[in-house]
Amino acid sequence: MKEDYVNIGKRLPRIDGIVKATGEAKYAGDLSLPGMLHGKILRSPYPHARILHINTDKAKRVSGVRAVVSGKETIGFKAGGISATGDEPYLALDKVRFIGDGVAAVAAIDEETAEEALDLIEVEYEELPAVVDPVAAMKEDAPLIHDHSPRNISFKTDLSYGDVDKAFKECDYVREDRFETAPIRHGFIEPHAALASWDHSRRLTFWGSKQSPYFTYRNMAKALNIPLSRIRVVQPYIGGGFGGKNEMFNVDFCAALLSQKTGRPVKMVVSQEEVLFAYRQRHPTIIDLKTGLKKDGTLQALEAHIIADGGAYLSIGALSLYLMCAFFCIPYKLPNMRAKGYRVYTNTQPSCAMRGHGVPQSRFAAEVQLDIAAKEMGLDPIDIRLKNALKPGETTPNGFKITSCGLEESITESKRIMARWIEERPKDGDGKKKSGMGIGCYGYVCGPRMAGHNTAGAVIKVHEDGGVSLFTGSTDAGQGSDTVLSQIAAEVLGVHLEDIRYGMVDSDVTPLDPGTFGSRVTFITGNAVRIAAEDVRNQLLEVAANALEANPKDIVFKDRKVYVGGSLERSMPFSKLVKIAQYSGTGKTIIGRGYWAPEGLEVPNFETGKGNMSAAYSFGAQLAEVEVDTETGLIKVTRMAMVHDCGQPINEMLMEGQLEGSAIGGIGHALTEEIIRKEGQTMNSSFLEYRMPTSLDACKMEIYHTETCDEVGPFGAKEAGEGIQVSVVPAIVNAIYDATGVPFKRIPVTPEVVLSGLKGKS
Amino acid sequence: MKKQIRLKVNGVEYFAWIKPHWTLLDVLRNEIGLMGTKKGCDRGECGACTVIMNGEAILSCLILAIQCQGKEILTIEGLAQDGKLDPLQDAFVKLGAIQCGFCTPGMIMASRALLNKTPHPSEEEIKRGLSGNLCRCTGYTKIIAAVQKASTTEGSR
Numbered sequence: 044m045k046e047d048y049v050n051i052g053k054r055l056p057r058i059d060g061i062v063k064a065t066g067e068a069k070y071a072g073d074l075s076l077p078g079m080l081h082g083k084i085l086r087s088p089y090p091h092a093r094i095l096h097i098n099t100d101k102a103k104r105v106s107g108v109r110a111v112v113s114g115k116e117t118i119g120f121k122a123g124g125i126s127a128t129g130d131e132p133y134l135a136l137d138k139v140r141f142i143g144d145g146v147a148a149v150a151a152i153d154e155e156t157a158e159e160a161l162d163l164i165e166v167e168y169e170e171l172p173a174v175v176d177p178v179a180a181m182k183e184d185a186p187l188i189h190d191h192s193p194r195n196i197s198f199k200t201d202l203s204y205g206d207v208d209k210a211f212k213e214c215d216y217v218r219e220d221r222f223e224t225a226p227i228r229h230g231f232i233e234p235h236a237a238l239a240s241w242d243h244s245r246r247l248t249f250w251g252s253k254q255s256p257y258f259t260y261r262n263m264a265k266a267l268n269i270p271l272s273r274i275r276v277v278q279p280y281i282g283g284g285f286g287g288k289n290e291m292f293n294v295d296f297c298a299a300l301l302s303q304k305t306g307r308p309v310k311m312v313v314s315q316e317e318v319l320f321a322y323r324q325r326h327p328t329i330i331d332l333k334t335g336l337k338k339d340g341t342l343q344a345l346e347a348h349i350i351a352d353g354g355a356y357l358s359i360g361a362l363s364l365y366l367m368c369a370f371f372c373i374p375y376k377l378p379n380m381r382a383k384g385y386r387v388y389t390n391t392q393p394s395c396a397m398r399g400h401g402v403p404q405s406r407f408a409a410e411v412q413l414d415i416a417a418k419e420m421g422l423d424p425i426d427i428r429l430k431n432a433l434k435p436g437e438t439t440p441n442g443f444k445i446t447s448c449g450l451e452e453s454i455t456e457s458k459r460i461m462a463r464w465i466e467e468r469p470k471d472g473d474g475k476k477k478s479g480m481g482i483g484c485y486g487y488v489c490g491p492r493m494a495g496h497n498t499a500g501a502v503i504k505v506h507e508d509g510g511v512s513l514f515t516g517s518t519d520a521g522q523g524s525d526t527v528l529s530q531i532a533a534e535v536l537g538v539h540l541e542d543i544r545y546g547m548v549d550s551d552v553t554p555l556d557p558g559t560f561g562s563r564v565t566f567i568t569g570n571a572v573r574i575a576a577e578d579v580r581n582q583l584l585e586v587a588a589n590a591l592e593a594n595p596k597d598i599v600f601k602d603r604k605v606y607v608g609g610s611l612e613r614s615m616p617f618s619k620l621v622k623i624a625q626y627s628g629t630g631k632t633i634i635g636r637g638y639w640a641p642e643g644l645e646v647p648n649f650e651t652g653k654g655n656m657s658a659a660y661s662f663g664a665q666l667a668e669v670e671v672d673t674e675t676g677l678i679k680v681t682r683m684a685m686v687h688d689c690g691q692p693i694n695e696m697l698m699e700g701q702l703e704g705s706a707i708g709g710i711g712h713a714l715t716e717e718i719i720r721k722e723g724q725t726m727n728s729s730f731l732e733y734r735m736p737t738s739l740d741a742c743k744m745e746i747y748h749t750e751t752c753d754e755v756g757p758f759g760a761k762e763a764g765e766g767i768q769v770s771v772v773p774a775i776v777n778a779i780y781d782a783t784g785v786p787f788k789r790i791p792v793t794p795e796v797v798l799s800g801l802k803g804k805s
Numbered sequence: 806m807k808k809q810i811r812l813k814v815n816g817v818e819y820f821a822w823i824k825p826h827w828t829l830l831d832v833l834r835n836e837i838g839l840m841g842t843k844k845g846c847d848r849g850e851c852g853a854c855t856v857i858m859n860g861e862a863i864l865s866c867l868i869l870a871i872q873c874q875g876k877e878i879l880t881i882e883g884l885a886q887d888g889k890l891d892p893l894q895d896a897f898v899k900l901g902a903i904q905c906g907f908c909t910p911g912m913i914m915a916s917r918a919l920l921n922k923t924p925h926p927s928e929e930e931i932k933r934g935l936s937g938n939l940c941r942c943t944g945y946t947k948i949i950a951a952v953q954k955a956s957t958t959e960g961s962r
Contacts, residue, residue, distance in 0.1 A: 060898035063906030064890065066841020066881035070907060073840035230941040232845040232853055233907040282843075282907030283941055315846035521905025521942045696901040700943055704904065707944030730850035730939060738935040741945035 049601070050534040051758045054696035057526040058545060059280070059519070068280040071236035071252040072312040079238070080109055082301050082311035083157040084293060085147040085164050086321055087139035090390035090723030091173035091186065094135055094146070094166060101163040102149060107156035110304040111164065113147040117300065120266040122291065124359035130189055130197075131356035131393070133266060133296035138171070140188055140355035141390050142723050143321030148297035150309050175723045177352040177387040178329070188355065188388040195388040197353050198361040200368045202652035204440035205379030210344035214335030218416050222408035223789040225717035226327040226352070229397055230708070230735050233282020234318045239298040240308040247302070248275045251295050254284030254520040255558020256548045259291040266296050267303065278548035284520035286396035287323045289560055290358065319728035324718055326351040326363055326386070326394035326401065330408040336416055340427040344379040345371055347405065353386040354393035360386045362493070363394070365649040366401035370769075371409060372439040372652075374450050374486035374662055375431035380440060382652070390723050396560060398705065399768040402487065403712070407790060410483040410773030415786045424777065425461065428484055428664070429454045441652045442645060443660065447761070449688030449749030450484065450662035456686045456747055457482055457664040464668055464682075477671045478681070479782025483773030484664045487766025488657035489756065490563030492644040499568035500554025501575035503532060503635040505583075507625055509603055509618030511538060513575075514546040516556025517568040522764065523697035524564040528572045530693055531757055535576035537600030538617055554638065562762035565693060566659065567639060569757035575637030582633050586624040590615065641755065658755045661762040663687030665706070665770040669778040673801055676794030680710050680775060682743035685767055688751050691759035699746050701764025706744060709771025711736045717791050810874045814839065815883025823870045830854045830865035832873075833880060841881040841910045845939070852938030855911035855918075856880045862918030864937075881910035884917065892955040893917055902951035904942030912938045916952045925956050 062068040099111040114134040123129035134145050147164050151157035172186040179185055180195040188195050211217055237251040247267070253259050253276075260276040281288065294311045302309040313321070328351045335344040349367055353360045368382035417424045432450040439445070461480055468478060504512040513532050519525040529543035546553065556568065580600055588595040591614070593607040605620050607613035624631045647654030666684040671677075685702050692698045715734040719726045727733045752759030772790060780786045785800040792800075807822040814837060821836045830847070833839045833856070842865055845853035849867040856865045857879040884891040893916050896902070903909050912935065919926060919934035926934065931952045932945075940948065 054901075056898050056901065057903065059906065060903050061890070061894075063903045063909050064894040064897050064913065065885055066839075066910045068906050069840065070843075072844065073834075230939075231905070231907070232851050232939055232941060233843070233905070234845070281905060283905040285941065312844075315848075315851070521907075523904065700901045700904060700947055703944035703946040704942045705944070707946070708941065729848065730846055735939060735941065736944075737937075737939065738932045738945040738949065741932060741949060744944075744946055 048534055050530040050540055051693055052691060052695060055526065055530065055540050055694055057523050057697060058529055058540065059525060070233055070280050070282050071238060071250050074238050074250055074279060075310065076238065076240055076308040079308040079310055080150040080152060080305060081154045081157050082148055082150045082297055082309050083154065083161050084145050084297055085161045087135065087142060087144040087146055089139060089168055089170055090142050090175060091171040091188065092139050092168040093171060094137060094139065095169055096167040097147060098165040099147065101165065102160040105156060105160045105163060107152040108149060108160045109307065110150045110301050111147060111160065112300055112304060118268045122262055123357045124361060128357060133293040141392055143392060144355065145293035148301060150301035150305055173390040173723055175389050175391050175720065177350050177389055180387050180389050181385065188390060192388060196385050197357050197388050198364050198386040200364050200382065200384040200650055200652060202368050202380065202382045202441065207344050207346055207379045207381045210379035211335045214343050215338040216416060216420055217333065217335045218412060219333045220412055220788055222330040222332060222411065224328045224404045224407060225791055226324045227712055227716045228319060228324055228718060228733065229285040229287030231283030231285060231287060234313050234315050235292055235294045235322060236312040237295045237298040238308060238310045239302040241299065241302040241306065246273050247299055248277065249299060250277045250279050252281055252288055253278065254281055254288040254518050255560060256518060257516060257550065257556055258289060258558055259295055260550050262291040263299055267299060274550065276548065276550040278518055281518060281520040284559065285398045286400060286560065288520065289396060289558060292322065315730065316728045319733065320392060320725035323358070323395040324354065324392050325397040326353065326404065328404040330405060332408045332412055334412050334416060340420065340422045340430050342375055342377055342431045345377055347371060347382040349382065349384040349405065351384065351386045352389055352391065352394060354389055354391045356393040358393045358395040360394065361649050363396060363401040365647060365652060367405045369441050369647065369652040370402040371405055372441045373443055373660065374433050374484050376433055376437065378440060391720060398765055400561065402769045403772060406485060406769045407772045407776065410770065411776050411786060411788065414481065414777045414780055424482055425454060425458045428482065433486065442655045444655050446659050447690060447751040447753040448660065448662055449751045452749040453662060453664045453686040453688055454484065456749065457666055460666055460684050460745065475672065475674050477673060477782040478668065479778045480666065480668045481774045481777025481781055482664055482666050483770030483777065485662065485766045485769035487661045487762050487769060488561050489566035489659045489661060489762040490641065491561040491656045492641060492646055494646050496555065496557055498638050498640040499556050499571040500638040501568065501571040502554060503575045503579050505579060505621045505633045507618060507622045509538065509542060509616065509621060510544060511536060511542055512544045512546060513572065514553045515568050515572060516548055516553045517564045518548055518559045520559055522701060523694065526697060527565050527693045528568060531569050531572045532576045535573055535580060538603050562765045565760055566756050566762060569760060570639035571637045573637065573757045574639055575635040578637060579633055579635030582631065582635065583620055583624055587620050590620065590623055659753045659761050661687065661689050661766045663767055665767060665774040667774040667778045669775060669782055671779060671782045671797065676797035678714055678779060678792065678797065680742050684745035686747045686749060687763065687767060688749040689763035690751055690753040690756050690761035692748065692763065693758065693760050698763045702746055702767050703744055705764050705768040706771050707736050707741060709768055710740050710775065712790060713772045713775040714791050715793065808871065810871060812873055813877045815880060825869065825871050827870050828866050829868045829870045829873050832870040833865060839880050839882050843907055843910055845907065852915060853908050853911040855914040855938065857914055857918050860921065862915050881914060884913065891917065892958045893952065896951040896955040896958065900947050900951045900954060902943060902947040908938060908940040912940065912948060920956055920959065924959065
């Protein structure tokens with residue numbers, strides 16, 4: 044049921060807007076401490092080599108250098124998405140596995156001195172044969188990147204539901220294609236940065252650009268071999284993450300280790316160039332896909348074979364591969380499916396989670412193949428989607444339980460939008476420029492249930508002036524969750540958004556939290572905040588009832604006041620109520636506590652794909668209109684529309700911002716972005732050569748939401764802005780197909796690709 | 806060898822001892838302590854370090870501090886006057902043109918220089934004026950709208 048809210052659903056400016064607009068917001072690289080040193084990392088120049096010897100004597104003798112460390116000075120901890128299979132030392136131990144792998148680190152009085160010292164570290168390498176292509180890496184005689192992984196397979200999945208072979212035999216139409224996606228980067232503008240301070244009580248305080256600070260909290264303790272209670276992780280403002288700042292990296296570790304060695308605070312800020320070649324990327328994939336349909340367009344069977352290039356280390360890759368495969372089961376009914384996936388080590392930059400996490404690659408393949416099938420069968424691409432759309436109450440063959448679901452409505456609305464666009468469509472003019480329209484759909488998680496810690500917590504403290512302090516363990520990397528969570532607290536307590544002070548993560552104070560990934564913060568932490576605020580309200584209810592001589596049941600919290608049954612005559616300011624609670628009698632300390640995680644979910648098995656990941660799923664459709672210049676191959680996305688079901692939006696303006704950012708990012712993935720490497724060497728490690736969309740690529744954007752109200756989400760809210768990324772690329776590629784008649788099966792679709800595609804057609 | 810230069814930053818005169826190869830960005834951040842100007846790429850590709858020098862938007866990572874002798878520089882910290890936000894800052898906040906905020910100072914300074922020269926820019930002029938400033942979060946839509954709004958607010962003053 045929709046209700047009249049004061050804060051929920053409103054277009055409220057974000058709570059950190061002013062400090063960000065004035066330049067006062069401090070990011071990790073802006074921080075400094077007295078006596079602070081500056082650190083730099085020496086990186087491998089080889090894609091694959093054994094380290095025979097490291098001599099740091101000359102570097103240590105440079106005036107101003109305070110410490111030099113290499114893998115020998117570490118305990119050899121190896122990080123990994125699943126700690127039992129950790130394979131990534133923060134500084135190389137015996138081998139380097141990609142160009143950019145961390146080998147040694149220096150702390151010095153300034154950055155220049157540290158850089159000078161890096162040049163004087165002598166590393167003797169024995170070059171090993173490298174393998175940079177995932178297909179070659181899977182061959183029996185390929186060089187082994189990690190001894191424990193035959194054929195360089197870091198993880199594999201094998202999902203099978205229904206009777207796939209029989210289903211394909213019964214299909215009227217079967218189609219097979221190979222799709223490929225290029226490696227791309229997260230694209231945050233703030234480079235990785237860390238500041239660490241070790242003191243003589245053997246305690247480490249760490250500030251870093253981490254979107255999930257508690258990952259670093261745990262791994263830092265393991266990597267330094269010190270108790271968790273000796274580590275305090277404090278989160279400054281984060282300059283974007285998109286999945287690329289979840290994990291703890293060598294920059295974080297080296298800052299801490301060098302601080303431990305020198306007894307001085309150490310700051311490390313990596314260059315954007317280093318971010319581009321030495322940190323993370325989205326998994327490039329090769330997807331062989333087969334889809335079978337009945338003549339009326341009913342999806343019958345799907346079979347996929349995926350090779351995902353994981354780069355040098357596992358990272359969070361097991362989850363990535365599971366998601367790529369399992370999400371073939373959503374957003375359409377698919378009774379029979381089989382998906383085999385291989386995540387393969389190569390001597391390149393490691394792959395990890397990135398907005399949409401694994402699903403954009405497989406959804407690109409599935410949605411484009413669906414359009415090819417529709418065209419060949421003479422069916423309408425929208426009708427075919429509508430026919431197969433999942434509905435509320437259904438369960439996918441792998442076990443996703445669909446609860447609230449506005450997919451059908453989203454597709455129906457898309458049909459109306461597309462009809463209007465067709466009417467408004469410019470004539471093709473001189474015939475050299477062709478326009479086209481395309482659609483893609485998605486379903487996405489609202490906080491994935493995985494093994495391990497999954498609960499979000501919130502603590503709320505009220506002040507006697509009516510102010511409210513809210514603490515959670517969740518991080519706003521830019522998406523606006525600090526504001527959304529504050530809106531939830533304000534709604535429950537009947538105060539204004541500006542009354543809430545949001546305390547960013549400080550592991551000494553804030554509740555343990557898994558982190559900012561899988562669109563979990565609004566949904567899961569939002570519920571924890573709601574419960575904590577209700578706890579505060581309950582603690583104040585009795586006091587209010589006594590003071591106002593009323594039944595606690597009749598007390599209403601609204602507009603910074605408490606009322607009896609909504610009557611203005613019997614009310615008092617919220618601040619006065621808090622004061623009475625704190626001062627009268629023995630006094631009360633009003634602190635509310637809430638914690639929440641979805642109940643009854645089946646933790647998915649990454650290898651078989653079985654399980655129910657999320658307490659709710661978001662859905663939606665993305666439309667794109669493109670203009671293709673058939674002479675130059677240039678493509679311009681002229682407008683886009685998004686029709687999505689995110690439940691009850693908590694903040695419409697921030698939600699739109701998430702969708703718009705995701706959509707424009709998708710233009711980059713579809714048309715321009717690709718990390719280009721030669722023999723493991725990144726050739727475009729600058730923003731000039733790696734083309735992300737600029738303001739010139741911004742296009743008209745229409746946003747509609749399908750009204751659902753999720754029963755589990757806080758105030759009915761679900762995920763927004765990450766799921767949509769999944770369908771942007773196929774919508775654009777399908778629009779190009781509509782314009783040119785050529786279905787492009789590899790992204791990015793650059794002008795050269797367009798021209799050769801058009802040539803191939805004629 | 807350090808050399809002394811004189812700079813006027815946000816109306817205040819500074820005498821800074823600098824090394825000749827230091828950029829204006831490094832001097833603003835490390836010597837003067839104005840951390841609002843961001844270092845995104847340090848090679849003139851992302852626009853996060855945009856400041857206004859003698860009325861022109863410049864990338865402070867691409868100019869040596871020593872070239873700025875006697876120049877007047879406006880950074881993001883100098884934009885709000887008497888506790889009141891610049892109309893651009895206000896519009897960025899109110900229209901949701903800010904997400905992670907790392908590109909924001911540069912984006913606002915580039916917009917400021919644009920509006921100083923072209924008080925009522927068309928959408929196309931705004932897009933061109935900001936095309937050197939990268940933002941991965943917003944998709945630029947709300948940034949463009951904020952600049953449009955600020956241009957109308959300023960016009961009525």
